[in-house]
Amino acid sequence: MRVLIVGSGVVGATIAYELSENDAFEITVVDAQPGPVVADAAVCATSTEAALGVLMAAIAKKEKGRNLKMRLAGVDWYDRVIPDLIESTGLEIPYNRQGILMLQYQSDRFEADRRLWESLAKVRPSQNRRLEIWYPNQIRSVCPQIAMPGSRVWGAVYSPDDRQVHPAKLTQALVQSAQERGVKFEFGTQVLGLVGGKNPGVQTAAGGIKADVVVVSAGLGSAAMAQTIAKAGAKPGLDLKLRPVLGQAIQVRMAEPIGTMGFQPVITGNDIHLVPVNQDPENLDYWVGATVEFGPEASTADLVPDSSAFESLWTQACEMIPALKSATKVRQWNGVRPRPIDRPAPVIEWAAENSKILLATGHYRNGVLLAPATAIEVRSRLEAIGF
Numbered sequence: 001m002r003v004l005i006v007g008s009g010v011v012g013a014t015i016a017y018e019l020s021e022n023d024a025f026e027i028t029v030v031d032a033q034p035g036p037v038v039a040d041a042a043v044c045a046t047s048t049e050a051a052l053g054v055l056m057a058a059i060a061k062k063e064k065g066r067n068l069k070m071r072l073a074g075v076d077w078y079d080r081v082i083p084d085l086i087e088s089t090g091l092e093i094p095y096n097r098q099g100i101l102m103l104q105y106q107s108d109r110f111e112a113d114r115r116l117w118e119s120l121a122k123v124r125p126s127q128n129r130r131l132e133i134w135y136p137n138q139i140r141s142v143c144p145q146i147a148m149p150g151s152r153v154w155g156a157v158y159s160p161d162d163r164q165v166h167p168a169k170l171t172q173a174l175v176q177s178a179q180e181r182g183v184k185f186e187f188g189t190q191v192l193g194l195v196g197g198k199n200p201g202v203q204t205a206a207g208g209i210k211a212d213v214v215v216v217s218a219g220l221g222s223a224a225m226a227q228t229i230a231k232a233g234a235k236p237g238l239d240l241k242l243r244p245v246l247g248q249a250i251q252v253r254m255a256e257p258i259g260t261m262g263f264q265p266v267i268t269g270n271d272i273h274l275v276p277v278n279q280d281p282e283n284l285d286y287w288v289g290a291t292v293e294f295g296p297e298a299s300t301a302d303l304v305p306d307s308s309a310f311e312s313l314w315t316q317a318c319e320m321i322p323a324l325k326s327a328t329k330v331r332q333w334n335g336v337r338p339r340p341i342d343r344p345a346p347v348i349e350w351a352a353e354n355s356k357i358l359l360a361t362g363h364y365r366n367g368v369l370l371a372p373a374t375a376i377e378v379r380s381r382l383e384a385i386g387f
């Protein structure tokens with residue numbers, strides 16, 4: 001079966017890698033960018049280049065359901081695949097296995113929150129995960145970098161089985177490994193339209209490309225592409241609308257480690273993450289992010305980073321971790337997340353009945369985490385068609 005994947009961000013690259021395990025698929029990936037995603041870019045052309053790679057699975061506030069299953073499957077997949085990728089490509093993929101510590105703040109929902117976390121901590125072992133509830137004394141002794149006096153922190157939830165990965169380096173390794181397994185990548189190829197019907201394909205400036213199935217994993221570019229099938233007169237299918245949501249983040253360097261060198265989990269509070277990214281004693285770097293800025297629907301045109309949103313992010317981060325006040329700025333960036341309108345993220349649906357065009361997109365804030373489960377679902381849907 002000839003499979004054409006549009007988009008080689010983390011979602012498209014993960015799909016290509018997963019499908020390449022089955023020799024029955026002859027896979028081509030096309031992407032408008034001149035090459036694979038760029039690591040540590042100052043200007044992010046794709047969501048993947050901007051992402052922090054925090055994998056919030058067991059620490060999601062969900063007891064069960066499809067979304068939780070997808071999250072847990074993501075971490076399981078990375079635990080299995082990342083060592084293979086490092087070995088087969090020789091590339092470095094920073095993967096933090098020290099878990100996520102999420103601060104909990106006083107609010108009018110505080111008692112309900114505490115009960116929910118206690119109940120999740122009881123459920124997680126049956127899902128092969130652990131969750132611990134820490135109270136202020138434990139936070140102070142294990143993570144002295146977190147400001148507690150006078151703060152509204154009533155405790156924290158520690159999820160030792162959650163992870164963080166460098167999204168762009170991961171994606172580069174997925175692309176390289178998929179190439180070694182026979183997947184063809186055509187960079188610098190912008191898709192202008194999709195062709196539905198019995199002989200699906202895409203239109204590009206250099207002409208058409210045919211396939212048996214087209215998988216659209218083009219992030220924010222997916223919505224405009226999906227409109228072209230409707231325009232081409234195919235049966236009305238799924239009306240895909242995506243809204244760009246901007247996020248700003250910063251990389252800083254410290255003269256000394258924040259907290260204990262031997263214990264460097266991701267620390268998160270009020271939706272702000274402190275992500276250790278470099279444990280080299282000469283260059284102790286951390287990412288801090290990200291803002292969540294809504295722009296006008298379905299357009300990135302007027303979406304510019306709001307400096308006051310960034311100031312507020314940085315002020316809150318310094319209140320949480322006062323040591324950050326002595327940090328030196330290394331890099332500041334922003335990117336946009338693809339958020340589906342009127343439907344939950346992600347969207348994994350046939351574009352129209354019998355269209356042989358599968359949408360695998362709209363991963364919003366968790367595309368790195370949800371890419372593996374997306375790829376597994378795409379693979380099982382394609383295998384179900386038969387060859």
Ligand SMILES: Cc1cc2nc3c(=O)[nH]c(=O)nc-3n(C[C@H](O)[C@H](O)[C@H](O)COP(=O)(O)OP(=O)(O)OC[C@H]3O[C@@H](n4cnc5c(N)ncnc54)[C@H](O)[C@@H]3O)c2cc1C
Nearest residue numbers: 007009011032047048053054191219221247366367368369
């Ligand atoms: C600041 C920020 C922080 C984030 N942090 C996290 C996090 O901690 N954890 C997490 O899981 N997620 C995080 N995310 C979300 C995550 O980045 C996205 O959900 C994910 O990267 C989406 O991946 P994608 O492959 O669908 O899209 P993209 O990475 O945008 O890739 C889409 C690809 O499609 C190509 N394309 C588009 N249109 C066309 C066309 N017409 N023709 C050819 N190619 C085309 C593009 O060139 C691009 O390479 C964050 C996002 C941001 C912005």
